[in-house]
Amino acid sequence: MSSTLDFSRIPRSALPGLLARAPKAELHMHIEGSLEPELSFQLAARHGITLPYASVEALREAMDFEDLQSFLNLYYACADVLRTEDDFFELGWAYFQRAAADGIVHAEIFFDPQTHTARGVPMGAVILGLHRASEQARRQLGLSSSLILCFLRHLSEEEALQTLEAALPYREFFIGVGLDSAERDHPPAKFERVFAWARTLGLHVVAHAGEEGPAAYVEQALDLLHAERIDHGVRSIDSPALMQRLAHEGVPLTVCPLSNLKLCVVPDLAEHPLPQLLAAGLRVTINSDDPAYFGGYLLDNFRALFDALPQWGAAEAYALLRNSLQASFVAPEQKVAWMAQLDARFVAAMTPA
Numbered sequence: 001m002s003s004t005l006d007f008s009r010i011p012r013s014a015l016p017g018l019l020a021r022a023p024k025a026e027l028h029m030h031i032e033g034s035l036e037p038e039l040s041f042q043l044a045a046r047h048g049i050t051l052p053y054a055s056v057e058a059l060r061e062a063m064d065f066e067d068l069q070s071f072l073n074l075y076y077a078c079a080d081v082l083r084t085e086d087d088f089f090e091l092g093w094a095y096f097q098r099a100a101a102d103g104i105v106h107a108e109i110f111f112d113p114q115t116h117t118a119r120g121v122p123m124g125a126v127i128l129g130l131h132r133a134s135e136q137a138r139r140q141l142g143l144s145s146s147l148i149l150c151f152l153r154h155l156s157e158e159e160a161l162q163t164l165e166a167a168l169p170y171r172e173f174f175i176g177v178g179l180d181s182a183e184r185d186h187p188p189a190k191f192e193r194v195f196a197w198a199r200t201l202g203l204h205v206v207a208h209a210g211e212e213g214p215a216a217y218v219e220q221a222l223d224l225l226h227a228e229r230i231d232h233g234v235r236s237i238d239s240p241a242l243m244q245r246l247a248h249e250g251v252p253l254t255v256c257p258l259s260n261l262k263l264c265v266v267p268d269l270a271e272h273p274l275p276q277l278l279a280a281g282l283r284v285t286i287n288s289d290d291p292a293y294f295g296g297y298l299l300d301n302f303r304a305l306f307d308a309l310p311q312w313g314a315a316e317a318y319a320l321l322r323n324s325l326q327a328s329f330v331a332p333e334q335k336v337a338w339m340a341q342l343d344a345r346f347v348a349a350m351t352p353a
């Protein structure tokens with residue numbers, strides 16, 4: 001069907017509407033990173049917690065980061081308001097409503113159990129609350145979603161192994177494992193055994209790599225963890241051999257433009273390596289990472305990117321949307337159905353020949 005598409009007949013002015021309405025998947029979003037300041041204060045009041053900020057505005061003003069670690073400090077501090085299964089349900093439900101409004105048809109969502117179990121929150125409260133939100137989103141919004149359990153890489157592999165063991169009673173409620181938190185000095189190699197175990201359990205495997213860390217960490221994630229997708233991966237641009245490999249093997253990269261800007265991974269969106277990655281044939285996707293902290297949800301990321309890259313048009317929009325659906329872990333028949341909807345949207349946006 002895509003052979004009927006002629007991108008030159010889709011004017012740039014049609015892109016905002018097309019990007020908004022086209023079916024798309026989000027594959028890199030930390031649910032704790034969707035905790036808006038308003039919900040933080042509501043939950044803090046519910047549990048009698050005093051946040052170290054006087055107001056929603058003061059908390060928003062604190063979202064001025066110089067690197068990944070400066071963000072993580074605030075992100076982990078705010079997560080303290082999440083205490084009960086209902087809190088996790090509300091967090092998830094708030095995200096799914098925003099996702100549906102952005103035209104997301106499928107989301108694969110990260111959660112960080114160690115951030116919560118270390119504070120005495122039961123594993124079941126985290127997973128069952130998020131699962132309930134996911135079920136409600138499927139029923140009420142027609143949005144499908146899955147959960148991916150992330151290990152915190154600044155902690156030990158022993159703690160990651162214990163976390164996976166504690167999550168096993170809830171195995172049916174998550175589809176994969178990931179690796180996040182402070183990347184520098186915490187290479188994928190540190191987690192080889194726990195990822196090997198996860199694979200034997202039939203779990204999908206993804207990993208953050210090449211966000212602040214070097215291209216060599218992307219190689220480790222592929223070779224040692226057998227990651228099926230690389231989260232971020234933007235530092236791959238430093239290694240021509242790795243770029244060739246990623247293109248050749250069709251490894252998806254879940255790139256997060258506004259995150260990269262806010263965490264000073266790039267100085268400006270106009271200087272983001274995305275155009276080079278896409279032009280080199282890599283399967284890049286666009287994602288929001290931690291939307292409550294980085295200035296926007298998925299459509300905001302698309303809008304900011306297309307505003308910063310005047311050379312991009314309908315062909316790039318289509319490639320990015322298509323990659324998001326293709327790189328998801330849903331059944332092939334479902335991908336085919338969504339891609340037919342995507343094609344139909346683009347065909348409808350073509351001006352008469």
Ligand SMILES: Nc1ncnc2[nH]cnc12
Pocket residue numbers: 030033068075180181182183208211259289290
């Ligand atoms: N951008 C990011 N990188 C690493 N760990 C994270 N946890 C939440 N957001 C993250």
Ligand SMILES: [Zn+2]
Pocket residue numbers: 028030180208231289
């Ligand atoms: Zn991330």
